[in-house]
Amino acid sequence: MMPAPVxxxxxxxxxxxxxxxxxxxxxxxxxxxxxxxxxxxxxxxKDLNAALIIEASRKPHHATLEAFEQDxxxxxxRLKQVIGSGFLLTYRGCGQDAKYIR
Numbered sequence: 001m002m003p004a005p006v007x008x009x010x011x012x013x014x015x016x017x018x019x020x021x022x023x024x025x026x027x028x029x030x031x032x033x034x035x036x037x038x039x040x041x042x043x044x045x046k047d048l049n050a051a052l053i054i055e056a057s058r059k060p061h062h063a064t065l066e067a068f069e070q071d072x073x074x075x076x077x078r079l080k081q082v083i084g085s086g087f088l089l090t091y092r093g094c095g096q097d098a099k100y101i102r
Contacts, residue, residue, distance in 0.1 A: 013080050022050045051089045053077075053101075061094070068094075076100075 005014030028040040045052070055072055062068035071094045080088045092100045 009078070013078060016079060018077070019046070019050070022046050023052070053091050055093050057094060 003016060006017050007015040009015055023043050023045050025041045026044050028042040030040075043052070057068045057071075062071060075094060075098075076090075076092050078090045080090070082088050088102060090100050090102050092098050
């Protein structure tokens with residue numbers, strides 16, 4: 001079930017507070033062919049419909065992990081309800097040339 005929006009944007013789309021830790025790391029007991037990992041883990045979502053966005057950076061762009069985290073948390077993330085097909089999540093990453101992903 002979708003939570004209620006905390007606010008609405010200029011276009012009338014609901015703004016939601018992101019779940020702070022929607023994923024957990026779990027020990028992965030499945031065999032991995034050709035890969036020798038000391039402690040294999042897998043990322044598991046608390047909600048099967050949760051989106052996963054992975055973004056990376058380099059030191060010339062973000063000197064510290066904290067700087068990278070602050071930059072990522074400022075990026076636009078929108079969830080729009082689309083009649084007939086559910087929801088559309090859009091995100092624009094770090095950097096002036098970053099494009100929206102859907």
